[in-house]
Amino acid sequence: MKKKKALLYMAMAVALLCVAVIGAFGCNGGCDCRGYDCFDTKYHFDRAIIRMPNGEIKEIEIEYWADSEGEQLTLTAKDGSRYLVSSINCILIEDN
Numbered sequence: 001m002k003k004k005k006a007l008l009y010m011a012m013a014v015a016l017l018c019v020a021v022i023g024a025f026g027c028n029g030g031c032d033c034r035g036y037d038c039f040d041t042k043y044h045f046d047r048a049i050i051r052m053p054n055g056e057i058k059e060i061e062i063e064y065w066a067d068s069e070g071e072q073l074t075l076t077a078k079d080g081s082r083y084l085v086s087s088i089n090c091i092l093i094e095d096n
């Protein structure tokens with residue numbers, strides 16, 4: 001009887017560990033987020049309109065984007081330029 005109970009507890013511990021590992025790493029796709037977050041949905045954006053510090057407005061085609069800490073976005077344009085911007089100064093656009 002004690003062996004069955006110990007085996008049951010061991011199986012439950014392994015199952016719980018599997019759920020924790022999948023929850024921590026599986027939903028991030030191996031931490032290569034590319035606009036994917038555990039608690040959000042996967043978003044794809046084609047263009048961004050950015051207000052630069054000098055007031056200039058730029059429109060770029062997005063190759064890759066990531067949500068950084070706080071309200072910051074890291075945008076990589078198709079021409080290779082990289083921008084770290086506040087979400088307050090950026091509009092992300094998905095073309096139909």
